[in-house]
Each structure stands twice: as C-alpha cells, then as structure tokens.
Amino acid sequence: MHDNGFFFKAEKDWKTALIPWVLLVILSIPFVYSAYQRFWSDCLILLVAILLQQSLFFALFRSTHYTLTSEELVCRSLIFKRRIPYTSIRKIEHSNNLYVGLKMSTAFRGLVIHYNTYDELFITPAEKDRFIESLKLKHEGIIVS
Numbered sequence: 577m578h579d580n581g582f583f584f585k586a587e588k589d590w591k592t593a594l595i596p597w598v599l600l601v602i603l604s605i606p607f608v609y610s611a612y613q614r615f616w617s618d619c620l621i622l623l624v625a626i627l628l629q630q631s632l633f634f635a636l637f638r639s640t641h642y643t644l645t646s647e648e649l650v651c652r653s654l655i656f657k658r659r660i661p662y663t664s665i666r667k668i669e670h671s672n673n674l675y676v677g678l679k680m681s682t683a684f685r686g687l688v689i690h691y692n693t694y695d696e697l698f699i700t701p702a703e704k705d706r707f708i709e710s711l712k713l714k715h716e717g718i719i720v721s
Contacts, residue, residue, distance in 0.1 A: 582644035584701040589683040596633035640682050653680040662715035664691045669721050
C-alpha cells in the first residue's frame, strides 16, 4: 500500500484464480499426447502457449490496481489505464453477477462505477468499503447502492 492510503489492490477470488489452472490442465492434455507420440515440434508450440497463458494471468493479477489521485480515479490493468475524474462519477453499485461491460477486475464480485452519462466500469478493489469511503471523500455527490 502506498503511503497516502489511496492505493487499492484488486481482489482475487478463488473462481478467477481457478481459470489459469483449468487452462493449464486443458493445454496439458494435448501436450502429453504429443510427447507420447514424439511430436516434439507440437510439444514446443504447446509449451510456449502454456507459458504465455500462465504469464498473462500472472501479470493480470499483479498489475490490476486502483489509485485515487487528487483529481481522478485511475484504474490500471496490464497495459490498460482508465482515468475517471471524480466530478464525472454519478453512482457506485455493488455487483455480484457476471458484469458484461468494461472490466478492470480480477474477481466476480465488485463495484460498477457509473460515470459521465452512460459510461460504466467494473472494478474489484480488495477493500471495497474503504475504497467507497475514500471515493466519497473526494466527491460527496456519489450515490452508493
């Protein structure tokens, strides 16, 4: 956590942590078959695919975080960054279902940030209550539902 107290890591739940393991098992089946058949070029391709897939999930879980600066909420995940001015945030809504819109999250339960007129962003800060309190200190007009 940063010294200013306005840095929030993304929550990781068991469901999203399970996804890379399921993909690892799925890709391991053709890898083992190719090794058994001595198709070494196929083994190499599958090994590279497994390493890339696992690296992507590791990077996603490590890089996703949310920062409250003096003027805006900054959401970051991998190479993607979204800056949302506090004055444009209308509502924060708790969400327990599979959200369909833009996501910068690493869990299935989180918060939907409604901003501008029709924009929405699904995020999953680990400390949701502290995140909402800190955000309301930055802009009192935010509705929480």
